[in-house]
Amino acid sequence: MSRKVLTLVLIRKPNEVLLGYKKRGFGSNKWNGFGGKVEDNESICEAAIRELREESGLVVSPANLQQVGMINFEFVGDPIILEVHVFTSAMYEGQHFETEEMMPKWFKLQDIPFHEMWADDRLWFPLFLSGKKFQGYFLFQGHDVILKHTLNTVEHF
Ligand SMILES: Nc1ncnc2c1[nH]c(=O)n2[C@H]1C[C@H](O)[C@@H](COP(=O)(O)OP(=O)(O)OP(=O)(O)O)O1
Numbered sequence: 001m002s003r004k005v006l007t008l009v010l011i012r013k014p015n016e017v018l019l020g021y022k023k024r025g026f027g028s029n030k031w032n033g034f035g036g037k038v039e040d041n042e043s044i045c046e047a048a049i050r051e052l053r054e055e056s057g058l059v060v061s062p063a064n065l066q067q068v069g070m071i072n073f074e075f076v077g078d079p080i081i082l083e084v085h086v087f088t089s090a091m092y093e094g095q096h097f098e099t100e101e102m103m104p105k106w107f108k109l110q111d112i113p114f115h116e117m118w119a120d121d122r123l124w125f126p127l128f129l130s131g132k133k134f135q136g137y138f139l140f141q142g143h144d145v146i147l148k149h150t151l152n153t154v155e156h157f
Pocket residue numbers: 006007008009025026027032033034035036037073082084118119120121
């Protein structure tokens with residue numbers, strides 16, 4: 001098994017969350033936070049800030065970025081584990097805009113489109129939205145079926 005480290009950033013307002021509709025590549029046609037692979041020359045936090053800026057146009061400073069989750073994803077038949085570090089911020093600069101990869105949109109918390117998101121999201125979003133930190137593991141069959149999972153709250157990262 002080898003590991004790929006990725007980031008995922010969820011920008012919050014008190015009653016809303018900013019999601020992006022992924023237009024191409026891995027996870028296309030799903031709403032998700034903003035993120036991607038950590039490059040060799042950067043920290044996980046730097047990657048989270050860069051991917052957010054590239055995919056949404058928003059800028060967050062390191063001081064305002066808070067890690068809320070860490071999730072390992074495994075796919076049956078694939079030797080690569082995806083280690084996704086989940087961050088949030090309520091402070092940001094700039095105006096979001098559509099990029100060639102993502103179309104951003106604010107969602108009221110009661111209108112989060114879980115039916116058009118990764119299947120794991122509906123399990124850990126409630127922890128995130130209630131201010132808890134968490135660690136999870138999900139084993140997927142294809143991109144839609146969760147065969148097994150664990151999900152636990154943690155005190156800190
Ligand atoms: N199951 C699940 N739930 C929620 N979020 C995710 C998953 N699996 C995931 O991979 N993700 C997140 C993690 C990342 O934020 C993206 C995937 O990043 P990806 O688009 O592959 O990375 P980039 O570096 O942007 O890739 P390029 O398209 O530029 O090659 O989804």
